[in-house]
Amino acid sequence: MKYLDTVMELVIGFMALFIITKMIGKRQISQITPFDFISAIVLGELLGNAIYDKEIGLLYIISTLLLWGVLMVLVELITQKFRKTRGFLEGNPSIVIRQGLIDRKELNKNKIDINELLNMLRQKDVFSVREVEYGILEADGKMSVLKKSKYTQPTIEDLGLTKKPSYLPFALIIDGEIVLDNLKNSGFDEKWLQIQLNNQGFDRAKDIFYAEWKQDEGMHIVPMKEKA
Template sequence: MKIRFVYTVIELIIGFMALFIITKIIGRRQLSQIAPFDFISAIVLGELLGNAIYDKEVGIFYILSTLLIWAVLMLIVEMLTQKYSKLRGFLEGNPSIVIRNGLIDRKELKKNKIDINELLNLLRQKDVFSIREVEYGILEANGKLSILKKSKYTQPNVEDLNLQKKPVYLPVTLINDGEVLWDNLKNSGFEENWLQKQLQLQGFNNVKEVFYAEWKQDEGIHVVPLNINNANK
């Protein structure tokens, strides 16, 4: 038992050193910047090392040779992605414009398998609580959202210009993916007739034509069309 314990400790130390060296050779990324392929590679590498250490029939040579082969494969992939841009996009993913000219691109949302609620969550993580503030939204390969705000929402702010501060209001979602959120509408003090009139003023005859709509007390209603081609109605 003691011999096996000592042997396991030796394997752990060697495995730790080997992983450290491989990490230094391949290069490091922040966890928030890790690409899907790198994430899978890290899981596989950890699994290989774990199985090698705790399998009694596996020796140190197997551990080192397995890690070496995997490191070589990773280096080959890294060189190929640096040389061929198309392969880089396939393995690491490409940025996707999910908000373009202030409009949500539903096709890009579906392509990236995220819904409107997830998009709103990503915006809130960027301290943006209303879609109307965003001119462009780019979903990066690592799943993070980069945004470019509309000019009226960028610096300088009211304090920079010594202007009087105004109350801040939280936007309320009224229509989500073509469905009216009746509780939100009622809690905002409005009824169906009011919503229909507001949509007609925006050029929409039916709720089903609307992908997303929100109400903000100081700026009114903001409507995102279901079909991006009808944005200039």
């Protein structure tokens, strides 16, 4: 009997989850907001705990899943009907790169460091921050990138121009500290780096938030504080 009860509870729970999913509507995994993610975890925990708790009956499982499902649908309806609630319930996108400049306040606000930002850009096939005009961190944690006009299509193949080799940029300074491994791999030393900084009006690596070297374009520097 216990085995049959467990089977019955699993079947009912599966059907309830299926119905709730249909009620909420279609949504791609990449579009799930933090609230949706937490709701899915809570829903799974409610079902799992209810099924394997001997003192909880079938009616409790159905009523619990139904109540949570109604709350989720209610939140969806509120965000659809009342635009002002969307920012609070779903989150707002954040512009972390604006007109080619990294917005450190937005990075700190979203608990993102420069390494995470670079990782997100590489996932969008952007290997240098100098290529980005605008970088927008969406509510679901994905990065949307608008490249500068010189890095967008048409490509050199479209224009029939001679191909040039591609070079990988090296991050030489991050958060005011020299990345010695990258500096060595790029074929330079600290003396060379200091000369590059001096040429652009900087005395210390501590004054640099991010700096990268690319063979065909030279040094790109993002200072700790923008110059007036």
